[in-house]
Amino acid sequence: MISDNKTCIVIGASHAGVNFAFALRKEGWKGAIILLDKDKATPYHRPPLSKKYLELEDSIQNNLLKSLESYEKDNISLSLGKEVIRIDKENKMIHLSDGSSHTYDVLVFATGARAFIPPIQGIQKAKNIFTLRNANDVANIRKAFHSSTDKNIVVIGGGYIGLEIAASLKKLGANVTVLEREKRILARVTTPLLSNFFTNIHESNGVNIYVNKRVTQIKSEGNQNTLVCSDGSAHIADIIIVGVGIKVNLELAAEIGLHINNGIKVDTSTKTSEDAIYAIGDCTNHYNKIYDTNVRLESVQNAVDQAKVAAANICGKEIEYDALPWFWSDQYDVKLQIVGLPQGFDNSVVRNEGDKKFSIWYFKGDKLLAVDAINNGKSYVLGTKFIKANAIIDKKKLADPTTNLKEIIKINTQSR
């Protein structure tokens, strides 16, 4: 498949697309590589946007995924500020918003996701309302923040992004309120223990966390918004941040009939239901070998690892995606690192190692599924090794912080 005159086109130049393009070249692809994105900025790291990038007023130049020269060096055509408007599968052709079109031999979807806008009455007319998904969003939030006198900010949604934004804006001196629809923050992604921990961290830093708050209406007058909740409570904001999750960018894939089920369905080589079309990153629904389940993940790890698997397979090297997922979140002085997927756990062990330093270990029976490590690199690192090794752990020793973590393995079964 490696031939001089073939063209690989990648839709989406973020973590997945960029890492894929470089990996493809490294695997020996000799033909053209065209990397497209509608974002005009040189591709950058997204996770810092809600964290230190927002807080420190950093520049995108300090957050590039790869230098501009490295695209030239690897002969990757970076085509920014253009949107794919149509794919002609029969003729292997894509049509762009600037009127141009390109033919491809291999097409890769790295289309990611966009912020979901909930159907709240008045949301379209609200003043200074933002989502946070790209560098331009941060620029707009900063601008609104600096021109605001009251700096009353309401964040709709207590997920990781919403909480990270709340922490960053609080550090900048804003009055921040988080309105969460569920009965606890992070309800969709973690356990009550961790939800409580983060609630306390935010409250002790002066952020108001309100749960069971379903925003039903936004009334706007002048530069002031009033958010009305289903319980009748009202919250005033001159800036609103919407962080209620994402919508996967699936429209193009659906138009050409790719199999879709909560993401673009891909096999373990990251190939879609079409032979010449692959998909990687947040937009994919894929099989995870370690957990024997189909998942769609929103993470840098999955984007980077699938990028490598796609590149290898396209260049004729048959490798399977078999990565162990990992994630992180930084809020105030708390570093949360997660390894594994806790879904389906039936028991857990907490290892308390001091003030704001602990870990939660999730098991199904004796099988370790995942570890949440709070300011605790060791639990994260050893948790990673234990899951990979399929180790059986002595839970009593695990719960005792005076025991060395390296001495908690009961049985080290075969490596997965």
Place this chain on the structure above:
Amino acid sequence: MAKITFIVNNDEKILVEGDSGNVMQLAVNNNIAGIDGDCGGVCSCATCHVFVAEKDFEKVGKAGEIELEMLELEDYASDFSRLCCQIEVSDAIDGVELTVAKEV
């Protein structure tokens, strides 16, 4: 302004200059092979592992607590290992030599 030498694949020396930010981003901006920095420089991924030259280790300083723990994910970590996203670029590290751990 700090001049920093990266040794890539154990033989090629590349001299770069910087005055701010962290060493991982400086390496990425200068196309240093083997430094990925997947997490963007927050000590979460261990893809920017370097060995500091012994003579320079005092200048660069020791790894922090979480950094040291993250280095345990690396099979070949040594006493001179650092995750270079945790090293600030400043005059203080002018002239140091860093060997990129991952060969490519």
